[in-house]
Amino acid sequence: MLVSLLFPQVSRPLRCLVQDLHRCGGGLRGQKRAGCPRRGLQTTWATYSSDVTPVFTRALAFGDKIAIVDQNGEHTYRDLLGQSLCLSQEICRALECSSRDLKEERISFLCPNDASYVVAQWASWMSGGIAVPLYKKHPVQELEYVIQDSQSALVIAAEEYVGKIAPSAEKLGVPVLPLLRSHSGGSASHAAVEEGPLATCSSWKDRGAMIIYTSGTMGRPKGVLSTHENVQAVVSAGFPLQKELKV
Template identity: 40%
Template sequence: MAIVDPTGNFTYRQLLRDVQTLRYRLSPDGMDLNEARVAFLCPNGYEYVVAQWAIWAAGGIAVPLSTLHPVQELQYFLEDAQATVLLFHPDHAATVEALPANLQARLQLMDVQQSIALASTTAAVPRDLHLSGHRRALIIYTSGTTGKPKGVVSSHCGVQNQVDCLVQAWQWSSHDRIHHALPLHHVHGVINALNCGLASGATVEFASRFRAEDVWRRWIDGPQDLTLFMGVPAMYAKLAQAYDRMPKATQVQASKACRQFRLMVSGSSALPSPLYHRWRDISGHTLLERYGMTETGMVLSNPALDASQRREGSVGYPLPGVQVCLMDDQGQTILPKPDQPGELLVKGGNLFREYWSRPEATRKAFTADGWFKTGDSACQATNGSWRILGRNSQDILKSGGYKISALDIERELLAHPLIRDVAVVGAPDQVLGQQVAAVVQVLPEHCSTVTSLSLEAWCQPRLARYQTPRRFKILTTDIPRNAMGKVSKKAMVEHFFM
């Protein structure tokens, strides 16, 4: 069994047959699409996989679109990628119809379900194309938390390298069955969860969307045959909150159901310390934290086999075939010393090929000797494991001559028993350069208890004076995050502290 989704079960035989069918619809004469950009808008499920593989089989570049994005953003991605074809699931026909008429006229619009069902059964199966591994395969757009989203182009070799290193490091096999509830327009969902599973002959069981109560229901009431789950911290937080609302007897069942998994992975944003410990209490699992980017795939990972070697706040060690080092403030490549921060640099076959149609941005992303500049500040511990201090552009604050990690401050604030979520940002300050500020979410019943003064008092024994936020914005509603659980801190500053 390859795919299980809310509509049914699909074998590898059926998947390969339908991929050939859709490939024929994309290129009836069997000719190479020659890297034409083919965008596809499909929910998590079988048709998504058929679309992705058929585009590759036909020699096109796959451009996955998010079903969560508004029409205006989809228009930007389609125009920026210069897509010539848009495959769509009938559930999203209304979204396609809402695209500007001039854009629709430039695209070949294809209903993916109809295209599979209506393909001629008498047509000759086109010959396999022998594509160079250096050909472009995939364009995934960055999340846009620090600027306009850029199209990250990966080659077939790049995708293969990303998959191979994770299959090896996380011990994937054909006996695995992953419960997949991640969005399918980011590396986390596309590579780590989907294509690693299929490359291993495993079964990928899709949830149509993430809803904590539904996930728990599947784990508790469904067959106890799941082996992997991957999520972002916000998903684990919602699962923990749903667990807390359960009757005691159901909580016992829920904790027992977590034993079916051999591995649970967290990534795409920093895992808060309280959640790290809370999830271990609930499930018995020490979450495997890892680090990667759209441009690099996964770079660092904690050990998969020995949970006792995973460390809170650590993202582990370089994955097979990946090299890392640091760059100092003068732009010099340096060998890491314990706890010495610097910008993380990466080399390896996992790296992206280019930013689509942005040669200057591509050039600036690499050092002269070929290291990719991640833009993330990191340091290495004495045991060789790595810790991410934050994104240089939004998580490393420069205040009064100090370089401050926003993530370190967030970890301390999240240990407060009445705080549910937090985002630490740098507010403009004429004297300090940036002033440490925090957007804090508390439960409505505690809004009168949690004040700026009480939060300063909480920080006093835990943080240095220069790390302690000088301004607080206290909310009783959720802090806005994107589908991968990331906050646009630039938007936070503009909205709350300008």
């Protein structure tokens, strides 16, 4: 259940990433999208506490350890964090949000089963948005439905999926932000980490984290909203079983 919530359809390296990060710390319809607030979030790195915090806030504790190995190579925790920071900056520029807090605007993303999925998810959270993962094997009509129903303000698409999703996004009036393939060790992403202006919220507990859509066997798929507290609870509950099974 942990993997289906955080990283649907992904492989063992991403599950290991969640396990390592865990060791360091402990109805959609009718809702309106909130606007971008005038005041920014605090810009400090989170440290271990019992409070609810997204996993990216603890990534630097693992630094240059390998987090993911995919078809593009090895990715350290620092790589993932730096790439996510860079993408977060692009998200806020695209949506003209100088405060770097989107106040739960929805961010849809379409990525393959590799490090780009984690980067898109983390960047959405860093921007104060709610991540709405799109499934790459769904037909265009289904993807279009999710983007529209979730009231997404932006669509992030890995470069190989831009052509698939761009016409639907244009039809809906939603901008598309291409996510170019980034290799580990990029100087830009490392510079972003060194600068350290990571926006973090005073309380993540009740903030929306993800919207996952049901299979739609009893009608049209429905978006199910999970808060950061929900996500952390699933991670905490699922870790002992994963450890026992040596996943």
